[in-house]
Amino acid sequence: MYVQRFGEQLIRGAATERPRGPEYVSRFERWDDLASVRRRPRRRFAAGEPDLYFPPELYPVALHPLVAARGSAAVKGLLLQRLYDYLEFTTELESLAVIPVATKISRGRSGLDLPGRMRSDAYKIVTDEAWHAQFSHEFAGEIEAETRVPWLRARDRTPPAFLSRLDEVRGRLPHRMRGVEGLLFAIVSETLISGMLSQIPRDGRLPQSVRNVIRDHAEDEGRHHVYFRSVLGHLWPALTRAERQAVGPLVPAVVYAFLEPDYAQTARHLGELGLTGEQIDQVVTESWPAHQVRGDVAAAASQLTRYLTEADALADARTLAAFEEAGLLGPGHQERGGAAKEFAG
Template identity: 35%
Template sequence: MSTTGTPRPGPLDRWYEAAGVRTGVRRVFHEESEQGLVFFPEELVPYLDHPAVGELAPERRRELTVRHLYQFLLSTTHLEARVVNAGAAEPIANGRVGLDLTPELRLDAFKVYCDEGYHALYSLDLAQQIAGATGIPVPAFDYGGFVEQLAEAGRRQLPGEPVLAALLQAVVFETLITSVLNQLPGDERVVSTVRELMRDHAVDEGRHHRFFAGLFQELWAGLDRPLRIRAANAMPGLIHAALDWDLDPVRGSLRLAGLDRPTAEQVVRDCYAGPAGTVSLNRMARATLKLCASVGAFDLPGVRDTFAAHGLGDGTEDPR
């Protein structure tokens, strides 16, 4: 596939003037000015309303919300560096994906690489600041199991196509709708440092969404029909892998809050499966589904049935 030709305006054209890593400031938590605010809204913690969790003391519930924030921040540090950067941004930037790429696109990929590394840095930085201020330790989860789970999903869905699988996985990650980034910046109940960091991240990710959506369309145009069919039928599995929570940190947090192992397992089963999970899946994947529709993926043999078998529509539904 060739992407050479006249350069077109792109989402990263003003990166030197607009990117957070170029223009932002370090977000520093000031405990004395944040009294009475929360680190993470209770309604965004899926298991906090579970009856078994509702019986916990208020301080244990507060710790659960803080550790839930840690999970978001730590998953960012790992997935941005180990999935998006290692699997897509760096190989694209260095011309290692078997595509005839324009110099502009390769430079844009390095801009994404810088952004994602910065997101990883400031997410870990804020987690450590909050741990120091609250005395609630950052749990020692390295998310390596989840990263390997993603890699295995790529091998399973697209055997023999490791580069394509990694690129599609990055496209999925960068086009998902993350409710945390959308909702937290405007929630004045939340400490300002967390809101500001989420706002910084969301602004950068808006540009990345457009970059990876454009990359997907270019990539798709260069696939022959048999590989398009394989790629389209692989997408539901890749979406599921990206949106399947790494539940070990959830279990660990519930155990730290005082629940025994069987009760923690029951909470996880109740809160991360079933119809509610399917609705959430379609809501978060809606932009990715529309991207698939934009290239005609659902018109290929078997694709609608494959998406339906995974509980996914084509992006035209209104998931509520």
């Protein structure tokens, strides 16, 4: 089993037989001076800070009348649970999705013929992401100790929604291509998360320590964004036409796996507030109407969709149709090079 794992690749086949991507320009020359693991102190949760722990606008269930009717303490408690969820999501995302892929890249097991500097930089990403997972986990524990509001322990938690969603994508891939969904998800999450993190550090209503933790994360992810955009530029040209046709229509599902809300986890929190099953369904449905979720996902993914277009990932008709069906192509989207396009989500 261990010998098998040593040789496993994200994309099967001889990497050197695949076309090589464009020239790689590293953003990690000053990593020792800039990476939060090298220059930032571990942030500590401080007592006496504001008790609004997460922007309610980014968690609309907290603004629903049925939740507001429970009182301000219940709303603030729900937002604290959302912060716990965010910190735990960060730990799980880095540990289960990004670090394994970056490790494969660093060890030459991506299945792509990547420049040596690109592999070396992947080691730095592994270090960054392990630090993000660690400080998120430890920070959540400090909040729990200070606030005395319980944080669900590992034995009580359900897997984050992105895992089951990725399993579904993997099940739809030809057997010989299973593994590429992990590489795609790393590209999606690492190019989108920096935008998601940009708002919270500027929100003066939140505790300064919370803002600092998320700012440290965001600064590192800016470099990771550029790196994984480069990975996409190497990935798509390296795929055969048949591989592109198999993978392309599933990219939108990978985008939604990352961006769509975790409804089950939210339902659990609402149940802990005392809402009935019918009320929970109402709050979730009215807080995240389907058309709003589609619009939010499309807006959040617009830059990634542009990257995919530039990589000619939308040149296949079935892929283009999948992007359109998922609502990921805005009205101003135009075809490049006279070819049809494909979407991701």
